[in-house]
Amino acid sequence: MSVTYLDAIRAAQEKALEDDPSVFIYGQDVGKFGGAFKATKNLAEKFPGRVIDSPISEDAMVGLAVGAAMEGMRPVVEMQFADFSTVGLNQMLNHAATTYWRTGRPCPMVLRLPSGGTPGSGPFHSQSMEAIYAHYPGLVVMTPATVEDAYSMLLEAIAMPDPVVFCEHKLLYYHLKAKSLPAEAVPAFKAHVARPGRDVTCVAYSAMVHEALAAADELAGEGYETEVVDLRTVKPLDTDTILASVARTGRLLAVGESWPWGGVSAEVVSRVASEGFELLDAPPRRLNAKDTPIPYHPNLWSAHRPTAVRIAEALREVLRY
Amino acid sequence: MATRTMDREVGKASSQAEQDPMERMSRAMLRARVLEDKLASLYRAGRIVGGVYLGRGQEGLSAAGGVALRKGDVLAPLIRDMAGRLGFGEPLVDAVRAYLGSKLGPMKGRDGNIHRGDLSRGILPMISHLGAMVSATAGVLLAKRMKKEKGFVGLTSAGDGATSTGSFHEGLNVAAVEKLPLVVVVADNGYAYSTPNDRQFACTDLLDRAKGYGVEGHGVDGTDPEACWEVVGRAVQRAREGAGPQLVVGRLLRLCGHGEHDDGLYIDKKMKSSDRGRDCMEVLRDQMKSRGLGKDWDRWEKEAQEEVEGAVKKVAEEPLPDPFEEDWRATAMVGAAEAVQKG
Known part of the structure; x- marks a missing residue:
């Protein structure tokens, strides 16, 4: 038995959905289809009404998550590719990231970004967006490199009271493997x-x-x-x-x-x-x-x-x- | 202490609900007009840093939304919604605090003026990027539905200019897809800053767009407060009953510049002297007089003046934000903030 980086991301979301009723997943094709990379495979069946297909509206996807987070939910938004998150950038940088500072109330949400290059992906399906998000105050930006981190850091991201940009690398999705999911984890902010x-x-x-x-x-x-x-x-x-x-x-x-x-x-x-x-x-x-x-x-x-x-x-x- | 304040407000809200809606409209509009006149003079006197944006001429349409909402609902106001905010229950003193930068205000001087909000009261603090509040309000409503709350409504405002943004389109579309109880009130005042409608969109009437989104549409003369109450009140009721998003388009004119720095001389004189340029305050005063409430109107106006003067006096003595006391933390999580601050 081995676990891939992608399995870890799916498993972390499954555990978060199980453990916390305020968690929900929102994104394009994430429902019955299970997501473009299958990171949400079977989750819609297992958690009815909590894994929700969105229209192709990146701005509204992030804006909706901001509103839901303000109302006490913990949305996990899947961008189909990190590159498309530019269309939702305004809601993330100006809305999610400023909410705690402006109001004193947390905005707990995760923006999952399938990031980085793979052969043949070209200019619009290969980008690494971490620097743009990291430049803005109010956001946490994670870039896990291992199967273990993909799992434990995503769980930590979902539990955090702040908006987190979770950059997962597409090149690692299928090929990077570990024996099993980690039982304990290094805190996310430690290199x-x-x-x-x-x-x-x-x-x-x-x-x-x-x-x-x-x-x-x-x-x-x-x-x-x-x-x-x-x-x-x-x-x-x-x-x-x-x-x-x-x-x-x-x-x-x-x-x-x-x-x-x-x-x-x-x-x-x-x-x-x-x-x-x-x-x-x-x-x-x-x-x-x-x-x-x-x-x-x-x-x-x-x-x-x-x-x-x-x-x-x-x-x-x-x-x- | 906090509990007692809340109890008092719950009591206030229930007695408000029993009041005649036109009386609540009148009070909200009078308080808004008197307060904004005061803010304009404070701005001219150099007492306010940053901009001052008034809802002059739009109080009727705005107040109707605020008055139609009740506790548990959510309001995402835009820049010309003083009347709607006050009608929904935002404390007037908080508006003054936000403009004068009081540390005791809802934004503590970190943000100001129209960007204030209070999530504990269901008032979202707007960001300046137009159209952005539509999907955020939809998100609050989706969350309430997931939490199994019942009978709630969200209302947000937009101007004719905001309808041109992608954000407005995406937000209304997603609210329609999710069949959320969202009311979007568009104040079509003919100009986005200085840009007239014919440079903003090519359709005859913004109301026609309702069909394209698959939502119910309602048009109203925004200068007529009774009509505004009837139409916006009905839209809120339809949303509450489960009829999905509602688009209200009120035609009116802003009777001032975009902000107090702007003289608004670009507004067409013919339009100003037409029915569209009527002052909704005068229309409402006549409407209330014809109901035999002329004396009450005068009394409400006097009360509003006393309240505004009292609030400004009180806030002028409140502490201002202090950079040495500010914690300069943009994240809620102490660990993250410390790590970030450390470098």
């Missing part, structure tokens, strides 16, 4: 050292954690030990764990699948440069996707995103300084 090492720190999140681990394997063959830090949650950012790692290694590479202007990797480098300057033996570096829309053809796509090979190259440069 995790996915691989210890003494020579260089590679900070990554979501699918990039696995590319970073593969790059670390490659460098180990060359005699370098890379410490891979999995951020898990990008807002709030666990700066302490990052700085502690840089204190051990003296070198930093921050990797993100999203675009290079600003974003999570820029935030990581900025914080380490300003708060841990004296820990550094080399200039901190970033590696991101290329600054173009995400290409359709796999030949172009695999050159567009950071891969284990490109991460290893960047790590060698940091180590050579």
Whole structure:
């Protein structure tokens, strides 16, 4: 028996629906059809009236969740693809995110975003949106990289009193497997050292954690030990764990699948440069996707995103300084 | 302490329900007009930071919605809904607090003016992005239905301009799909800021859109408060009975600028002097006089003036928000906030 990343997301929603009558799921095709990726398979049958098909209206989907959350429910909204959440951005950034600050009343809701690139998905089904959401105050942004985290962090997200953007990576849905669902969990706001090492720190999140681990394997063959830090949650950012790692290694590479202007990797480098300057033996570096829309053809796509090979190259440069 | 306040208000609400609706309309509209005249003069005197947006000329349509709702219902007002808010039960002093930035107000100075709301009273605090409150109100109603509450209604307002947004369309459409007890009251005042209807939409009458959404539509002369009460009251009743969303379109004119910074000189003079430019306050005063309530009207007006003067005096002595006491937390969860603040 094994559990995939997608199974974990489905199981977490099933458990949340079982445990808390205020939880409901809202999204396109999530009902009888079970969702475009089957993340809600059989849930509509098991929880009648609580797994609800929405019209193709991303703005209204998020707006409706904001209203329901204000009224004490805990809606989980599935965007069919993270890319389409741009259409609901106003409700998330200006409504959900401002409610607690403005009114003192919580707005507990989760926006599930099937994120990131897969071969052939192209410009409008491949995006990573975490940086845009993380920029706005009032939101929590999670980017789980493992099956265990997909399960425990989604449960934690649903239980939180704040609006949470849950970025789940489509490339991990079917291929990433664990033996079973976790019985206990690391708190969602703690970053995790996915691989210890003494020579260089590679900070990554979501699918990039696995590319970073593969790059670390490659460098180990060359005699370098890379410490891979999995951020898990990008807002709030666990700066302490990052700085502690840089204190051990003296070198930093921050990797993100999203675009290079600003974003999570820029935030990581900025914080380490300003708060841990004296820990550094080399200039901190970033590696991101290329600054173009995400290409359709796999030949172009695999050159567009950071891969284990490109991460290893960047790590060698940091180590050579 | 809090319990006693609540009890008093429950008592007030039930005695209100027994009052003649036109008396409640009159009081809400008079209190709104007197308060907004005062706010305009405070704005000109430099006592209010930020904008002041008045509902002058729209009090009848707005009040009808507020008066038709009852405890347990939800109101999502827009910028010209002082009368509706007061009619529904928003404390007048909270409106003054929001404008003057009192720390004791519902938004504690973190937000102000028309963006105030009080979720404990069923009043949603509007965001500025037009049309956004339609789906949010639908969400409150869906939640109430899931919680097995019965007999509730939600009412939100829009202007002619807001009907052009995608958000308005998505919100009304989803409310119709879910058959929610939502009333959307469109105040068609001919202009969105300075933009006239013919640059806003190409249909003859916004009411025609009701059919496209599969909802019931109601048109009304927004300058006639008795007609507004009848039509909006019926729409609220239809929603309460389970007839699904209701679209009300009231034709009227705003008798002021978009905000107090705007002289509104672009409003067509012919339209101003037509029946559409009538002041609903004068229409209602005549309507009440013809019912033999002229003296009551004068008394309500005097009471409104005393209440407004008293509220402004009281709020002027209240504490203002203090940046050193502010906790600067945008998340409800203490752990998240601390982690974010830490950096």
